[in-house]
Amino acid sequence: MKTTNRALRTPGGLSVRLDVRALTVVLLLLVAALTASVVLIGTGDFPIPAADVLRTLVGDGNAGQEFIVNELRLPRVLVGLLVGASLGLGGALFQSISRNPLGSPDVLGLGQGAAAGALTVIVLFSGSANQVAVGALVGGLVTGLAIYVLAWKRGVHGYRLVLVGIGVSAIVTAVNGYLLTKSDLVDAARAVVWMTGSLDGRDWAQVWPLLGLCAVLVPLVLVNARGLRLMEMGDDVSYALGVRVERVRLLLMVAAVLLTASATAAAGPVSFVALTAPQLARRLTRSPGPNLLPSLCMGAALLVTADWASQRAFGAEQLPVGVVTGVLGGVYLLWLLVTERRAGRI
Amino acid sequence: MSTGTGVGTTAERSINSGLNNQRSTVNRLSAENVTLAYDQRVIAEQLSVEIPDNSFTVIVGPNACGKSTLLRALSRMLKPSEGRVLLDGQVIQSMPAKKVARTLGLLPQSSIAPDGITVADLVGRGRYPHQGILRQWSTEDERVVQESMRQTGVAELADRYVDELSGGQRQRVWIAMALAQQTPLLLLDEPTTYLDIQHQIDVLDLCAELHEEQGRTLVAVLHDLNHAARYATHLIALREGSVIAQGAPNDIVTAELVEEVFGLRCQVIDDPETGTPLIVPAARKARIKDAAGPESGAGAEKVAATEAS
C-alpha cells in the first residue's frame, strides 16, 4: 500500500507532517460524532427533529425546546462525547505504552479501581452522586499509581505493566465483589448500574471539569505523540534516537490515568470503548503508531452512537450505555478474529 | 582454562597500548574505568576502552564476555555503576538526549517493527533527533531517507511492509534507519546474527563502505572472528569483562591470543583475499592429542566435542 504521508512546508524551514488518510478519518469521525449527537439530542420522550435541534443550539428555538435541549439533553451528550474521547485517547495511550492491543485500562484494572472507589462511597457511606464521582476519581488514580509503582523496576516494561495490571485488577475485583455482597439490595442495584457505565442524568456539573481536563491533557499528549511513535520500536531504538523514554512514558501514563479516571468518575466504567476505539481507528487509518487523534474521535463517536442505540432499542433510561458498548466490543472482537483469520494475520 | 603467565603478559601489553592511545589522541568516544552490572550481577569491573576516531572497531570475545554490555554502556543504554562514558569530552548521561542521538547512533539487537509499518516510514523514524514540533518533515529529511535507503539497497522496497521482508532485507532496513540518523558514530550490536553468509558479507561490506567512503566511526560486536579480522581496522578482544588485547588485527591476532580469549587451538594464516589474519581451528584429532597432555587443554577439548557433535 502507498504511504499517505504528506508534508506542509513553509519557506522559513518549518514543516508539518500530515497523514492525509488519518486526517480524513479524523474529519469523518468528527462529522459522525456530531451527527450522532444531534440525533441523540432529538431522541427521547419528546422527540425533536434534527433541524429544530440545530436551530435551538444556535439560540433560535422556542422556550420549551430550549429547556429540553440546553438543560437536559445537551449536557448529557457533551458528557458522552468527552467521556468517549477521553476513553479512546486513554486506551490508545495504554495500548501503545504496553505494546499490547489488550493492554487497555479495562484489562489493567483502572475501571475496577475507580469502581472500588465509587462502591466504597455507595455502600459504606450511601454518598451522593458527586461524592461517588470523587470516590471513583480517587480510586482510579490510586490504582493507576499502584500499578505504576509495582511495575517499576529499573523502568516500566510493557509486559510487566500488563501482568501487574492484571494482578491488581483481580485484587480490586475481589474487593468490589465483597462490597457488593455486604450491601443491601438497593445499594447493590445502584452500584451495578454505576459499574456498568451510564450517561443517565448527567448535567453541566460533569461537563465543565471534564472539558477543563481535556483542554489541558489532550494538547500535552499530542505534543509527546512523536516520542510515543518511536517507543513502539522498542526502548533501545527509541532511546538511541534521543527519546527520553522513561520520562515520556511516565508523563503519558499519568495523562492516560487522569483521562480514564475522570471519564470513569463522570459516567462509570463504560466497558470496552478504551479497548476497541484505538483498534477500530487503526484499521481505518491503516497506519502504524498510536493513532491518538483518530482514537479520540472514534471513542467519542462510539460512545454517543452506543448511547443512542441503547435509548432507541430499550427506551430512555432503561439500559445503561455500558451494556451496549460491552456487547458491541465483544462482537467487534469476534468479527476481528474471523476477518484477521481470513487475512492470515493472527 | 589457560595458564596464568599467558594472561599476565598479554594483559600488560594491552594496558600499555591503551595508555599510549589515551595520550596520543583525544577520541570522541571512550569508557573510563567503568563497572558494568545488571542488578547485582557484575559483568565488568574497571574497564577502560577508547574508540579511535574514524575506525571500524570490532569487539570480539566468547559468549557472555560482556561485549554487548560494553556496547550498551558506550551507547548510554546502560548506566555504569562506577566510572563514566565520555562523548566529545562530556559524560554521556549528562548530555541532552537528542544531542547524543545526533552524534551517536545504535542498532540494537532487539528492535520491534510496529505492525503494518512500511519500509519508508520505518527509515523515516530515524530522523527523529533532527526534528521538532514545527519541523516535522523537511526536504532534508526526505532526501536523507531516500539516500539511506539507496545506500542500503532497500529503495525499491520503500512501500513494502517490514513484516513481509526476509531477515536480510529487514536488517538492511534497520541499518538504513540508523543511517538516516546521520551520526558520525554508529554502534551495531551483532548486525549479522541470523543472516546467511551472503547477507552477512553484504552487511559487513556496507559497514566497510560507510567507514571508508563517509568517514564514519563504526563500532560493532561480531561473533565471527574471521569477519572481525577481515573488516575491522581496530579490534578489541574481551574475556570475562576485561580487555585482553586491542589494536589492528594484523598486529594482535595470533594463535596464542585466540587460545587465550576463546580457549581454542588454531593456526593463524594470511587471508588469501585480503592478507588479514585468518583463523583456522586446529583439527579435532590434533586438539584431542594436545588435550591429553597438559591440563590446560580441557577447555579446548570440550569445545571440540560440542563442535564435532
Add this chain to the structure above:
Amino acid sequence: MLVESPPEQRAETAPAPPTRRAVRAFGLLLSVAILVLVALASIAIGAKELSLGQVWHGLFEDSGTYGDVVVAERLSRTVLGLLAGAALGLAGAVLQALTRNPLADPGLLGINAGASAAVVTAITFLGITSLSGYVWFAFFGAAAVGALVWFLGGSRGATPVRLALAGTAISAALYGYLQAVMIMDDAALGKMRFWTIGSLSAATDSVITQVLPFLLAGMVLALALARPLNAMAMGDDTAKALGANLNRTRALSMLAATVLCGAATAACGPIVFVGLMVPHVVRSFTGPDLRWILPYAAILSPVLLLGADVLGRIVARPSELQVGIVTAILGGPVFIFLVRRRRTAQL
C-alpha cells in the same frame, strides 16, 4: 492475555538425577501431608466453634446433634474444596502449557463468563433458584463457551494468541448480557452477586455427586497429557519433530481444561487465581516438567483453596468471607511478586 511470554526454561531432555527426583518425590509426600492437615483444619475450624470432641463425634459417631450437622456440612464443603481445588489447579497448569502463556487461566478462555451467563439465564428466564438446579446450566454454559472458543480460535490451527483473543471477545459479549439482565432483574442481581464471587459454602452432597464424574474424568485426562504437553512446550515445530500429535494434544487439553473448570465453576462459582497462581508457584521449584507440575498442582491447589476458605471463616467471625475473595486478596500480591521477580526478556 495477548502478551508474549518470555522464553520458558527449556524442558530437560535427560532424566533428572536420582537425588533431584528423590527430593521431588519427597516434596510430593510432604504436600500430601500438608493437604491432609489443611483438610482436617477445614473440618475442625469454622465460624461456629466446636471442640475436637464434637468434631470427632460428628465424624465417626454421627447421631444428628447440632454439632454433628455442622461437621457434616463442613465435611461436604471440604470434599468440594478438595475436588474443585485440584480441578482448578490442573486446568490452570494444562492451559498454561497449552497456550504457552503463563497468564492463562479459566477466565481467559471465557469459561467463567459462559457459566455466569448460563446461570443468570436459568435464574431469570427459567425461574430456577436452587444451586443444585443450576449446576447443570453452569456446566453446559462453560462447556459451550469452551467449545466456541476452540472453534473460533481456529480449532485445528489454534494458536495461543487466537485462543486468548477468542476467550476475551466472548467474555466481553457475555458480560454485557449478564449486566443487562442484572440491571433489569433484581432477583437475578440478588442471587448473582453472591454466585459470581465463588464460594464453597453452598456445598451439598447432591452438588458433589453431580459434578464428581466430570471432575474425576477430567483429572485423569489432564494427568495423562503431561508427556505430550512437555513436547509442545518447546514450540510447535520442535514438538512435531519429536513426533507429538499437535492437534490431538490441543483438542484433548482443551477438553480436559473445559471439563475441569466447567465442573468446578458449576459447583462453586467462578474462583479466580487458584488456577493461575498455583502452577506458577509449583514451576518455581519443580522446573518445567509437567509430569511433576501436574501432580503438585493437583495437591497444592486444594491446599490453597481450603486454606483460603478456613481463613475466610476465621477472619470475619461470626459471618465469613467467600473463598473467592480470599484467594484473590492473597493471590494477587503473590502474583505481582512473581511478576516482579521474573527476569523479563527485553521485548
